[in-house]
Amino acid sequence: MSYIEFHLAAKQNPKTQVWNVVSKKRRDVIGVIKWDGRWRQYAFFPATKTAWSLDCLVDVIVFLRKLKEKAKT
Numbered sequence: 001m002s003y004i005e006f007h008l009a010a011k012q013n014p015k016t017q018v019w020n021v022v023s024k025k026r027r028d029v030i031g032v033i034k035w036d037g038r039w040r041q042y043a044f045f046p047a048t049k050t051a052w053s054l055d056c057l058v059d060v061i062v063f064l065r066k067l068k069e070k071a072k073t
Helices: 054-072
Strands: 004-008 019-023 029-036 041-046
Touching: 004 054, 019 054, 029 054, 041 054
Parallel strands: none
Antiparallel strands: 004 019, 019 029, 029 041
């Protein structure tokens, strides 16, 4: 069972998307996924003072891989 969801942020960059990583239980934004020019790919930026389980990190990795594939096309 996944404990997080990914929602498009209200304010968007014209070239790339910004995604909020949201806790399903509390509905808090606990991280952001956005384009990182230094890495030249989407990256995950966790909120401060958050703890991440293996399952949640795997969900983030799977989501990042999907964004990476979409960016290639």
